[in-house]
Amino acid sequence: MLIALLLTAGYAVVEAMGGLYTGSLALLSDAGHMLTDAAALGLALFAQLVARRPASARNSYGYARAEVLGALINSLFMLAMVGWIAFEALGRLFNPKEVDGLGVMAIAALGLGVNLVAAWLLAGDSHNMNSRAALLHVLGDLLGSVAAILAGLVIWATGWKPIDPILSLLVVVLILRSTWALVLQSSHMLMEGVPAHLDLRAIGHTLAEQKGVQSVHDLHVWHLGPTRVALSAHLVIESADSWPRLLAAIQGLLAKDYGIDHVTLQPSWLGMPPRGKVVALAALVGGKPEHRQHEHDPAHGEHAGPHDHHH
CATH class of the missing domain: 3.30.70.1350 (Cation efflux protein, cytoplasmic domain)
Known part of the structure; x- marks a missing residue:
């Protein structure tokens, strides 16, 4: 998780600079998404460390729910990011901006590689809710990188600029369902609800x-x-x-x-x-x-x- 954090945070800065240079919302939204993911990975890492602490006189059950709380906070961050991307994308549908398609493809392709490595690192612990929340962020980034590559390709080949916000909205829809499901699951645990797999x-x-x-x-x-x-x-x-x-x-x-x-x-x-x-x-x-x-x-x-x- 620490390696995935360093990779994601480092490339978020590179992608943000690339988005400003090329004028691509897909790249900027993906950079913002990666920056949120870096914070999410940091929170997940902190939650895992806290959860390992033994029970005490003040916390007789221990700190295992720190991971559930971390998953809920990360999911809420994800929903906020989704809302921002959707708002910006709708604005660009009505007011398209110039985008350097070739530059977008190059930067997004590198981002895709970083996200694939981070996802591979996190996939081994995806049974843990906290790790799954962090993985969800990274997978959202991965989809964002794919969308940015496709947007850059279409703009470079045809000059059709609306594809950039359209693909950003598509990524929002793909991410929203799994994120909301994790919000419901983690809040249900914190409310001490009956586990979903039990009757x-x-x-x-x-x-x-x-x-x-x-x-x-x-x-x-x-x-x-x-x-x-x-x-x-x-x-x-x-x-x-x-x-x-x-x-x-x-x-x-x-x-x-x-x-x-x-x-x-x-x-x-x-x-x-x-x-x-x-x-x-x-x-x-x-x-x-x-x-x-x-x-x-x-x-x-x-x-x-x-x-x-x-x-």
Whole structure:
């Protein structure tokens, strides 16, 4: 990532000077994009270093979410850059400017080579959300370089200047979808939403189907970091004696079938609370899952009852 940062930042300056010399918006937008990418790579590198710090008394979960936060900030930067390129491109459609097509092709071809090297360096760690956000910036640059080469070729061969802003808008459209998807994914993680690859109700049913479990409620599943998932739940069980065996079985099941290795379970074997609102995701009755819900008692608040579990 450091090598990709140095390559991108160095060539952003070269491309900006080339864009000013040739008058090409495609080159200037690509240079601005590369400069944003350099900042994005720097932020991603910083986030990775922070994420490696161990847990502390103030941050008991550690700093793994620094990478998610870095991905969100980088995505927002990307959206801002996309907006600027679109604004400039629309202006040039109505007011075309002179562009040196041959110079644009030469400078953009060098930029394409730099972006290919940077993308290759980052592709090996693309499973990491933070690295994927940085890679997305570089791939956007790569598309920008291709667009600039095509724009320079058309202008050099035909003199048709509108191709420069048109191809810039095309790059904007190509980048926008993947960037917005990353914004949604990273914000969902920061809001402690259920991971997209997991089904909360299916997990609840799986837990309730274990022998000795009567019901499951207050079930929560969320991301601790880009790759680690946590779960907490309140289980009503048949007897206290069965809990050690049941706990070990459930922990193994969650790790094997769902990849969840951070599990917190609160058992109760005195029955469901007589008052208050408690939603049982699933309860085994006659061997089949059944949904239960106790009515809300205003006198005891939203979650009344002696066995309630707050999160």
